[in-house]
Amino acid sequence: MTTDPQSLFVHALLDEHNGGNPIIIDESLLSDYDSKVKLQPCQWNGCTMHLALEHKHVAKHLQQRHGINTSATSEETQKISCLWMGCSHVQMKPGNAARHVLSTHLEIKWICLTCRKEYTREDAFRRHTQEKVACQSARTVVSYGDGVREIDTGCINGGWSAGQNVLCIP
Numbered sequence: 001m002t003t004d005p006q007s008l009f010v011h012a013l014l015d016e017h018n019g020g021n022p023i024i025i026d027e028s029l030l031s032d033y034d035s036k037v038k039l040q041p042c043q044w045n046g047c048t049m050h051l052a053l054e055h056k057h058v059a060k061h062l063q064q065r066h067g068i069n070t071s072a073t074s075e076e077t078q079k080i081s082c083l084w085m086g087c088s089h090v091q092m093k094p095g096n097a098a099r100h101v102l103s104t105h106l107e108i109k110w111i112c113l114t115c116r117k118e119y120t121r122e123d124a125f126r127r128h129t130q131e132k133v134a135c136q137s138a139r140t141v142v143s144y145g146d147g148v149r150e151i152d153t154g155c156i157n158g159g160w161s162a163g164q165n166v167l168c169i170p
């Protein structure tokens with residue numbers, strides 16, 4: 001996936017510096033996040049990149065890197081198969097792919113600290129805090145799956161960071 005010469009060069013540098021397995025991210029993350037961002041490996045169809053754990057980024061990544069039309073949700077839209085590693089039988093509308101990946105594969109949950117209810121979708125959690133009076137000013141924790149890691153995009157210069165073992169690709 002890292003085919004342009006600049007990326008290949010940096011990839012080799014990072015390999016030498018850190019002993020391999022750089023964290024490869026979409027360059028657009030740098031403009032979307034100006035400090036800490038949580039990541040997990042994308043395992044869609046052999047992908048070697050990392051995903052930022054937010055719906056808008058997962059949707060963008062699936063669209064740009066995997067050719068999925070993530071705004072297609074209408075009745076007539078043909079369903080696609082989930083190509084995430086180990087998820088062979090799930091059929092979904094392309095427009096629901098990002099949500100499926102976030103809740104099923106990245107295991108993100110919103111937890112209401114007032115009543116301890118857990119939600120896999122942020123919109124459902126928001127509805128909960130609006131509808132249940134006691135939870136209206138609830139504090140939330142967002143719980144992430146096991147492989148989560150955090151990088152600081154503010155420390156990435158020129159598209160890569162040796163200290164964090166991160167490489168951005170355009």
Ligand SMILES: [Zn+2]
Binds near residue numbers: 048
């Ligand atoms: Zn991917």
Ligand SMILES: [Zn+2]
Binds near residue numbers: 082084090100101104
């Ligand atoms: Zn799946």
Ligand SMILES: [Zn+2]
Binds near residue numbers: 115
């Ligand atoms: Zn609650």
